[in-house]
Amino acid sequence: MDERPHIEIQNLSVWYGEQRALKDISVAFPARGITAVIGPSGCGKTTLLKSINRLLETSDNVRISGRILLDGADIYAPGVDVTEIRTRVGLLASKPFPLPMSIYDNVLYGPRIHGLCRRDNADAIVERYLRAADLWEEVRERLQTPAHALSTGQQQRLCLARALAVEPEVLLCDEPTAALDPISAQRIEDLLRGLKRHMTIVLVTHILRQARRLADYVVFLWLGELVEAGPAEQVFNNPLSERTRAYLMGDIG
Amino acid sequence: MKKLRHLEEHVFRFLMWLSLLVVLGSLMLILGTMLWRGLPSLSLTMLTQIPKGGYYLGEEGGILNAIVGSLCLASGATAFAWLFSLPVAIYLHGYASRSRTAHLIRLAMDVLWGVPSIVYGAFGFIIMLWLGLRASLLGGIIALACLELPIMVRGMDEALGTVPPALREASYALGATRFETTIKVLLRQAVAGLLTAVLLAFGRGIGDAASVLFTAGYTDRLPDSLFRPVASLPLAVFFQLATPFPAVQQRAYAAGLVLTVIVLAVSVMARWLSRHLTRHVVR
Ligand SMILES: Nc1ncnc2c1ncn2[C@@H]1O[C@H](COP(=O)(O)OP(=O)(O)O)[C@@H](O)[C@H]1O
Numbered sequence A: 001m002d003e004r005p006h007i008e009i010q011n012l013s014v015w016y017g018e019q020r021a022l023k024d025i026s027v028a029f030p031a032r033g034i035t036a037v038i039g040p041s042g043c044g045k046t047t048l049l050k051s052i053n054r055l056l057e058t059s060d061n062v063r064i065s066g067r068i069l070l071d072g073a074d075i076y077a078p079g080v081d082v083t084e085i086r087t088r089v090g091l092l093a094s095k096p097f098p099l100p101m102s103i104y105d106n107v108l109y110g111p112r113i114h115g116l117c118r119r120d121n122a123d124a125i126v127e128r129y130l131r132a133a134d135l136w137e138e139v140r141e142r143l144q145t146p147a148h149a150l151s152t153g154q155q156q157r158l159c160l161a162r163a164l165a166v167e168p169e170v171l172l173c174d175e176p177t178a179a180l181d182p183i184s185a186q187r188i189e190d191l192l193r194g195l196k197r198h199m200t201i202v203l204v205t206h207i208l209r210q211a212r213r214l215a216d217y218v219v220f221l222w223l224g225e226l227v228e229a230g231p232a233e234q235v236f237n238n239p240l241s242e243r244t245r246a247y248l249m250g251d252i253g
Numbered sequence B: 001m002k003k004l005r006h007l008e009e010h011v012f013r014f015l016m017w018l019s020l021l022v023v024l025g026s027l028m029l030i031l032g033t034m035l036w037r038g039l040p041s042l043s044l045t046m047l048t049q050i051p052k053g054g055y056y057l058g059e060e061g062g063i064l065n066a067i068v069g070s071l072c073l074a075s076g077a078t079a080f081a082w083l084f085s086l087p088v089a090i091y092l093h094g095y096a097s098r099s100r101t102a103h104l105i106r107l108a109m110d111v112l113w114g115v116p117s118i119v120y121g122a123f124g125f126i127i128m129l130w131l132g133l134r135a136s137l138l139g140g141i142i143a144l145a146c147l148e149l150p151i152m153v154r155g156m157d158e159a160l161g162t163v164p165p166a167l168r169e170a171s172y173a174l175g176a177t178r179f180e181t182t183i184k185v186l187l188r189q190a191v192a193g194l195l196t197a198v199l200l201a202f203g204r205g206i207g208d209a210a211s212v213l214f215t216a217g218y219t220d221r222l223p224d225s226l227f228r229p230v231a232s233l234p235l236a237v238f239f240q241l242a243t244p245f246p247a248v249q250q251r252a253y254a255a256g257l258v259l260t261v262i263v264l265a266v267s268v269m270a271r272w273l274s275r276h277l278t279r280h281v282v283r
């Protein structure tokens, strides 16, 4: 963690109505590599993730305080263009939701919106990102068919291709294998392992073994509070907090 | 104890069958009556001619004036209502889904839905007097559009409400604006429901007699101007049924049959259309 952190969260608190979901979180995510956010269900992992691409504010009744710095600039500062933040910070949700259009148009949805897609490079973009998501060989013959006809595992890889197509620098993954069979889950894990070399990945998971397999850094949340954060090695083998130890041993959570 | 539960099961099943029978039976009875009374006098002349002199005494002519008039009235009103209800429905969903304003709009639409159509007719009539308009196609369209508006808004509201929030979020997460998300994702996903709402409103509009009684008037001529009276099928049924001549009364049933067939045809068409439009919809 020598370089400057890519994402820096400072005193972040989030309320849903009266209920406080995150309590004064301060943590930094180093550039590149996979940071796993672990913790039991309902501890605020998704909330933390959605605050990083400002998706949280699309639901009603949410209040956010604190700062989140992306490359040193506060994404909640007044005058910041939300769509630009969401372009730089991609999201892979836990359940794949293909957009109601063809496979081809799903991949191009982002590039078209951001004016990156011309008539002569569209096919190339589609092929490039479908390959990046390891889906090309399976769908090359049926690019124009509806995306929802794919299997769940394929849909998730399509969602990954769609996210990558806008060239984000950060990829947020919210339990990306939760809805998948073991083989599809394995493929997603392999892809993330390849992607971490040039992007910052924040992986929310409640599967400890997955975190152990993939994470370079670990953040442990408990009931909306940050308990511990550090290199994976250290958190898993030598946690500082008693609560982390108990959670890792399976005593709590 | 066990016996009692079995008895309950039987009673419940009997009630279900009875309700089903009543519902299907009344539908059959209505269609049957119309076919039985109307079919004999339904002829090509009836569909292709306007009333000649003495038509209402049982002589030559047809109800083309009412068919064309009704189609004009209902299409105009549906287009008019659509123009206003789509933005309202989008506002309710993309911009203010749980706000106080949204709540008020929904309440207003529910109240308007319950307003009897004769009230729309009377209301339209006052507006027309006020504007110096006489009974006319335009007047009828305005009154019918008011009648259709709440039906369409609520239908579209429901349709857009079925779009999973996560789908919208998927679009936002790619850097799409609210407008882009609405146009490219929300409307596409909800297209079948939106079409159904439009259709429901059309069906309600074309079948309504009370709201066009004062506002559109009636005439034996084909519609030729927005500012002249037009005929309509519901009123054709009403006037012909009110004559003392059995032959003319039979034609009333034929006119009713034509009205039913039009609604049926539009409904089948919309189903076909929505099947083709929902190829990509996520289920
Ligand atoms: N839209 C919402 N409205 C109200 N409460 C919410 C909402 N989303 C999440 N919560 C609450 O916030 C807490 C944290 O939720 P979440 O971030 O989804 O946890 P996790 O992803 O770790 O399971 C939970 O108690 C949950 O009930």
Ligand SMILES: [Mg+2]
Pocket: A045, A046, A047, A174
């Ligand atoms: Mg979650």
